[in-house]
Amino acid sequence: MAGMIPGNKIYGDMSTADAVRTMSLDADNAKVAAAVDDVATGQVNNIRQRTWGLAARVDPAVSFEEYIYWAEIEREIEVEENKKFKAVRGPRTLTNIIKSRFSTGKQPPSESSDEKERRERAIQPLDETKRPEDKQMQISEPSASSDPVRVTDEEWRTAARALRTASWSTIFYLITTDILGWSSCPFVFATVGYGAGVALYAVFGLFAGFSGYCIWRVFLGLDSSRYPMLSFGDTYFRIYGPKARHFINVTQSIQQFFTVAVLVLGCSTTIAQVNKEQLCFIVVMIIVMVIGMVFGSIRSLQRLGWLCNLSVWLNIACFIIIMYASANNPIDYQVVTKSTLIKTIEPVRTFASRSPAQYQQQATGFASQFNAVDSMVYAYSGALLFVAFLGEMRNPWDFWKGLFLAQGFICFVYILFGVFVYSNFGQYSASNIGNVIQPFGLQTAQNLIALLTSFFAIFLYFSMDTAYYDKLETTLTFGLDIGMKTVYLEVFQEIFNFPAITTRKGQWCWYALGPVYWILAFVVAAAVPNLNGIVNLIGGLFGLNFTYSLPGIMFVGYLVQRGASLPGEGFDPVTGQTTRHDSGVKRWVRGYKKHFFINTFTTLYFLAGLACSGMGTWAAIEGLIQVFGPGGTVATSFGCAVPV
Numbered sequence: 205m206a207g208m209i210p211g212n213k214i215y216g217d218m219s220t221a222d223a224v225r226t227m228s229l230d231a232d233n234a235k236v237a238a239a240v241d242d243v244a245t246g247q248v249n250n251i252r253q254r255t256w257g258l259a260a261r262v263d264p265a266v267s268f269e270e271y272i273y274w275a276e277i278e279r280e281i282e283v284e285e286n287k288k289f290k291a292v293r294g295p296r297t298l299t300n301i302i303k304s305r306f307s308t309g310k311q312p313p314s315e316s317s318d319e320k321e322r323r324e325r326a327i328q329p330l331d332e333t334k335r336p337e338d339k340q341m342q343i344s345e346p347s348a349s350s351d352p353v354r355v356t357d358e359e360w361r362t363a364a365r366a367l368r369t370a371s372w373s374t375i376f377y378l379i380t381t382d383i384l385g386w387s388s389c390p391f392v393f394a395t396v397g398y399g400a401g402v403a404l405y406a407v408f409g410l411f412a413g414f415s416g417y418c419i420w421r422v423f424l425g426l427d428s429s430r431y432p433m434l435s436f437g438d439t440y441f442r443i444y445g446p447k448a449r450h451f452i453n454v455t456q457s458i459q460q461f462f463t464v465a466v467l468v469l470g471c472s473t474t475i476a477q478v479n480k481e482q483l484c485f486i487v488v489m490i491i492v493m494v495i496g497m498v499f500g501s502i503r504s505l506q507r508l509g510w511l512c513n514l515s516v517w518l519n520i521a522c523f524i525i526i527m528y529a530s531a532n533n534p535i536d537y538q539v540v541t542k543s544t545l546i547k548t549i550e551p552v553r554t555f556a557s558r559s560p561a562q563y564q565q566q567a568t569g570f571a572s573q574f575n576a577v578d579s580m581v582y583a584y585s586g587a588l589l590f591v592a593f594l595g596e597m598r599n600p601w602d603f604w605k606g607l608f609l610a611q612g613f614i615c616f617v618y619i620l621f622g623v624f625v626y627s628n629f630g631q632y633s634a635s636n637i638g639n640v641i642q643p644f645g646l647q648t649a650q651n652l653i654a655l656l657t658s659f660f661a662i663f664l665y666f667s668m669d670t671a672y673y674d675k676l677e678t679t680l681t682f683g684l685d686i687g688m689k690t691v692y693l694e695v696f697q698e699i700f701n702f703p704a705i706t707t708r709k710g711q712w713c714w715y716a717l718g719p720v721y722w723i724l725a726f727v728v729a730a731a732v733p734n735l736n737g738i739v740n741l742i743g744g745l746f747g748l749n750f751t752y753s754l755p756g757i758m759f760v761g762y763l764v765q766r767g768a769s770l771p772g773e774g775f776d777p778v779t780g781q782t783t784r785h786d787s788g789v790k791r792w793v794r795g796y797k798k799h800f801f802i803n804t805f806t807t808l809y810f811l812a813g814l815a816c817s818g819m820g821t822w823a824a825i826e827g828l829i830q831v832f833g834p835g836g837t838v839a840t841s842f843g844c845a846v847p848v
Contacts, residue, residue: 256430261438262698264446266431267782268765269775271442274428279601286599370596375606376613378593379416381516383586384614386523388579388739389622390633395564395576397555398626402619404580409615411809412584415752416607418759418806419587423594424601425762434595436588436750437694443761450699452754456588457691459746461725466738468492468722469729470636471658474651476846477539477639484844486730493726497719499659515660518653522638523621525650529641530628536647539639540565540632543734543837543847545830552630563631566736567827574823575740577816579635582743583618587751635736692717733839733847737828744820753813756806760796763806767798 260266370378393401419439426442427433433442436456441449472489479488537549544565553563561568566575590607594600626633634640638650692714696702703710732738768791775782784791796803831837839847 260431262441269782271426271431273775274430275426278428282599368596368598372602372606375593375603376610379610382589385583386617386621387637388583388635389618390625390637391635392576392579393622393626394631394633395572397557399556405615405618408580408584409611412751413608413611415587415755416590418755419590420603422762433591436591439758453694457695462742464725465728467658468725469735471655474655478648478651481846485846486842489726489730493722496722515657518657522650522653526637526641527624529646530625533642535629535632536640536642540634554630567830571823571826574820575827578740578743578820578824581748582739585747585751587755731841734831734837740824744817744824748817748820753810756810760803760806763799763803764792764795768795
C-alpha cells in the first residue's frame with residue numbers, strides 16, 4: 205500500500221490558480237501546472253503549505269523527498285542566476301579581480317528597483333508575532349501585499365539569495381584559513397621519517413578532499429532557500445533524523461571544549477617561555493583562564509573580517525620566522541628535554557623511514573606512528589565548516605574548485621614546511637616548534653605573534669552579539685562563527701531547553717556559562733599539561749571522525765535514500781504530501797544496491813576511519829602514559845614546573 209506523509213498546515217477553499225502559484229517557487233513545474241487546472245475548476249479544496257525559511261531547518265515533518273524537490277529547483281535557479289551574474293559582471297580581468305577583493309559583497313546592480321525594495325524589506329528583523337510561517341497564505345500576489353512587514357515566499361528567497369555572494373575563489377580562501385595549521389608537521393616527519401611523512405600527508409589530504417566532495421554532494425541534493433542548511437548537524441538531521449543531529453552537535457561541542465583546553469595550554473606555555481619561567485605554570489594558566497573569561501564577555505566584534513585577515517598574515521609571519529630560524533640558528537634543546545621523551549643531546553639525525561625508539565618524542569613502538577597520524581589528522585580538520593561555507597555561495601556547483609585547490613595547496617605547505625624544518629632540526633622537531641627556535645629575541649617575537657593569534661581565536665569562539673541573533677531570525681548569515689554560540693544554541697538551548705540567547709534570561713545564562721566553560725577547560729589543561737598529548741587525543745577521537753568517518757556515512761545514507769525511490773513515489777508540492785510504496789530494511793537494501801560500488805567504497809572508507817580513530821585514540825592515551833611516566837615531561841598535574 206502506498207504511504208502518505210502529510211504536510212503540517214492546511215488551507216481550505218482555495219478558489220484561484222493564483223493561490224497555487226503563490227505557494228511555489230517554480231510556477232512552471234509540471235506538477236504545479238497540473239494543480240493549477242484542478243484548483244481553477246474547484247477540484248482541490250485542501251492545499252498544504254509548509255513552514256519555510258530558518259524555522260523549517262529542523263522541522264521533523266519535512267520528508268527527505270521534499271528536501272530533494274526544492275533543492276533541485278534551487279540548483280536550476282542558481283544556474284540561471286549565475287549566467288546572468290556573469291553577463292552583468294563581464295569578463296574577468298586583473299583589475300576587477302583586485303577590486304572584488306575589497307568589495308562589500310553586494311550583488312551587481314542587475315535587479316530592478318522593485319526587486320531591491322522587496323529584498324531590503326525581507327531582510328529587516330521581524331516581530332515573532334508576524335513571522336510569515338505563522339500566518340495563513342494570502343491569495344493576492346506578493347506585490348499587492350498591504351502588510352509592509354509580512355514577507356512572502358518570493359521576498360524570502362530574494363533576500364536569502366542576496367546573502368549568498370561567495371565565489372569559489374572565496375571558498376579557497378576560507379578553507380585555507382580554516383584548515384591550514386602547519387606547526388605540527390615537523391613533528392610528524394620526526395616520528396615517521398621522510399617517506400611515510402610525504403605519503404601520509406598526500407593520502408590523508410586526498411581523503412580529506414573526498415570527504416569535502418561527499419559534503420558538497422549532500423548539500424547540493426538537500427539545500428534550498430526554502431529549507432536552508434547551515435551547519436554540519438543539519439545534514440544528519442535530513443538523512444538520519446533529529447537524534448543523529450543531536451549526537452553531532454553534542455560531539456562537536458565536546459571537541460570545541462577540548463580545543464579551548466588546547467588554547468589555554470598553548471597560550472600558557474608561550475607566556476611562560478616569554479616570561480623566562482619566573483611564574484609558576486599553574487599561575488600562568490589561571491591568568492590565561494581569566495583573560496579568556498574577560499574576552500568572552502565582549503558582546504560584539506564589529507571588525508571580524510579584518511581580524512581574520514590579520515590573523516592569517518600573522519600566521520604567515522610565524523611561518524617565515526620559524527623556517528628562517530631553523531636554517532640559520534641552533535636548537536633550544538631545553539624545550540625538547542623538558543617536554544618529550546628525549547633526554548640525551550646528540551647530533552641532529554634524520555631518517556627516511558620510522559625513527560628509532562631513542563629519537564621518538566611522545567611514545568615508542570607502534571603507538572608512535574599513530575601519534576603522528578593523530579597530529580596529521582588534527583592539521584586537516586575543518587570539514588565541520590564546509591556546510592556553512594556552501595551556504596554562503598552564490599553558485600554552490602563551483603565549490604569543488606575551491607575545495608580541491610585549497611586541499612592541494614594545504615598539502616603542499618604541510619610537506620614543504622615539515623621537510624624543511626625536519627631537515628634542520630631532525631629528532632628535535634617538537635610539535636610546539638615555535639618554542640624550539642633561537643635566538644631568544646626571534647623566539648620571543650614568534651611567541652608574541654602566536655599569542656596574539658591565539659587570543660583572536662578566543663574572540664571568535666566566545667564573542668556574543670545579540671543583534672546578530674536577531675538578524676539570524678530572518679537571514680542566512682549563520683555562516684562561519686561556530687564557537688561557543690553554537691554550543692549554546694544547538695546543545696543547551698535546543699536539547700536542555702535553556703532560554704533563547706536573545707532574551708535577558710538567556711544572556712544571563714550565557715554570561716554564567718562562559719566562566720564555567722573556561723574553568724573546566726583550565727582543569728583539563730592543568731591536569732594534562734602536555735600540548736602534543738591533548739592535540740593527539742583530539743585528533744584521534746574527534747578530528748579523524750569529523751574529517752573522514754562522519755562525512756562518509758552521511759554520503760552513504762544520502763545515496764541509499766535517493767536510490768530507494770520507486771516510480772510513482774515523491775513529493776507533491778500542491779498537497780504537501782510525500783508518497784512512498786514501502787519502508788524498512790528492504791527499502792534501504794534497494795537503495796544501497798542502486799549505487800553499489802560507491803556505497804561499498806564509502807562504507808569501507810567510513811569503517812577505516814573508525815578503525816583509525818580507535819587506534820589513534822589508543823596511541824594518544826599510550827603516549828600520555830609514557831610522557832608522564834619516568835623519563836618524560838617535567839610538567840605535573842596542577843604543578844609549577846614549566847614544560848618548555
